[in-house]
Amino acid sequence: MNMNKRVVNRRLAAVLLIFVVAVADVLLSFVSIGMGLEGGTVPDLTDGGGAENLLWARFAIAPLLAPLGAVALIWRHRFPRSVAAATSVLGALSLSGFAFIVALFLLARRRLDWWVAAVMALALAAEALLGTEAMDWQIALLGVAMLTAIAALGAYRGQRARHREAQLNALKERADQTEARHAADVEHSRLAERHRIAREMHDTLAHRMSLVAVQAAALQVDAPDEETxxxxxxxxxxxxxxxxxxRDVLGVLHQDGAASADAASAGSQWIPVANSRPGVAAAGTDGQVRAAPSGVAQIPGLLEEWRQAGVAVDYDPDPNLGENLPDAVSRAAFRVVQEGITNVARHAAGADAEVRLETHGAEHDGTGAGRKELRIVVSNGPGGTAEPAAGAGLGLVGLGERVQLLGGTLEHGPTWSGFQLEARIPFTEQPPSGTPEGTTE
Known part of the structure; x- marks a missing residue:
């Protein structure tokens, strides 16, 4: 809105300038002719013969030529040199000169160079040849002084405008640099906070879990029976x-964005272990021990651990669920089952649980990929009550955020027979990985 108003105001100002200059040149032309009649430089039509009539015609058309200089100012920005030269000649022919003064001022304002001197010389020469009076050195000197003053004023105004524009550009660049530094400071603070959180988690949890592992190993060695x-x-x-x-979580916290996370994932090569349980260490190509990935393939091992811990759980996977499941969806499904069974053990001790994985949606298209939906259901019957634990419910909140990031939904709540956790995650099947042509298995 402000931009449109500024453009309209600029056009109105240009039209007003041209109109005022045209009127001023016409009036100056009539005044010059009148003064010439009184001074004898313009012949009287009633006293002259044929030659005087022709000379009079030259002065008669002068007021008609006067507005043309103002019209030429329309192109003052596109062709400043040509407009200045044309108005200098028109000014001498029309016995005026306001349009030339404006054109010379604008030309000097753009750039003070030899073109300004050339236009000034052209104007003086045209006045000497076409003017009503002979030009002596005094009049020429006065004309040079006047045109020089106009050019100097235009150059001064142009220099001020360029200096002001340079200052504005410098301020804008400084503001951009300040904003960039502020964004860098914010990013640095964010990374520092992530690193602090990682250190806190490591200091508070890693020591405790290591202590639990050591004590459990000692108990296993000194166990009085096989069950213990x-x-x-x-x-x-x-x-x-x-x-x-x-350690996986701490690695994610130390990563700076998705690109770094992808680079870290590419650098950590996982080697699947037959019948491996979720999270059990596996050796990589560099000989270091890393945790195995968590996905749909690790759900049976997870449930077997809970069965050994005393939770009765049935697992009913979809037989059509193969390796074409995206990794992010497979991990999310594992986390849904993990959270659901953990909640059963914590809040419904002794209850029977059931885990179902189902796929629904379109069949494969011509490219070997189809749009489907994975449905994960963890349900349990009635069980014993347990005291509320600190942070209860936060796991479901985080799980819901994970599922929503994949475009799915998470629902949970009591049923007529117990409790049910249900997640629906849409996915596009990945084409089955076949053997490349020209290779043998």
Whole structure:
């Protein structure tokens, strides 16, 4: 709105300038002719013959030529040199000169160079040849002084405008640099906070979990019976798995954005272990021990651990659920089952649980990929009551955020027979990985 108003005001100012200059040149032309009649430089039509009549015609058309200089100012910005030269000649022919003064001022304002001197010389020469009076050196000197003053004023105004524009550009650049530094400071503070959180988590949790693992290992060695030894072994493996997942979380906190996370994932090569349990350590290509990835393939091992811990859970996977499930969806499904079974153990002790994984949606298209939806249901019957634990409900909040990031939904609540957790995650099937042409398995 302000921009449109500024453009309209600028056009109105240009029209007003041209109109005022045209009127002023016409009036100056009539005044010059009248003064010439009184001074004898313009012949009287009633006293002259044929030659005087022709000379009179030259002065008669002068008022008609006077507005043309103002019209030429329309192109003053596009062709400043040509307009200045044309108005200098028109000014001498029309016995006026306001349009030339404006054109010379604007030309000097743009740039003070030899073109300004050339236009001034052209104007003086045209006045000497076409003017009503002979030009002596005094009049020429006065004309040079007047035109020089106009050019100097235009150059001064142009220099001030360029200086002001340079200052504005410098202020804008400084503001951009300040904004960039502020954004960098904010990013640095954010990364520092993430690193602080990572250090706090490591200091508070890693020591505790390591202590649990050591005590469980000692209990396994000194166990009085096989059942106690199995429970101690399960505690030790669970503690090791928790440490591996904690290191994964700390690695994510140390990453700066998705690109760094992808680079870290590419640098950490996982080697699947047959019948590996979720989070159990596996050796990489560099010989270091890392936690195995958590996905749909690790759900049976997770549920087996809970069965050994005393939770009765049935698992009913979809037989059509193959390797074409995206990694992010597979991990989310694992987390849904993990959170659901954990809640069963914490809040419904002794209840029977059931885990179902189902896929729904369109069949494969011509490219080998189809749009489907993965449905994960964790339900349980009635069980014993437990005291509320600190932070209860936060796991479901974080799980809901994870599912929503994948475009899915998470619902949970009591049913007529117990409690149910249900997640629906849409996904596009990945084409099955086949053997490249020209290779043998």
């Amino acid at each position: 030894a199995g429970s101690a072994r399960l505690i030790r493996e669970t503690a090791h798995a928790a440490l591996g997942e904690l």
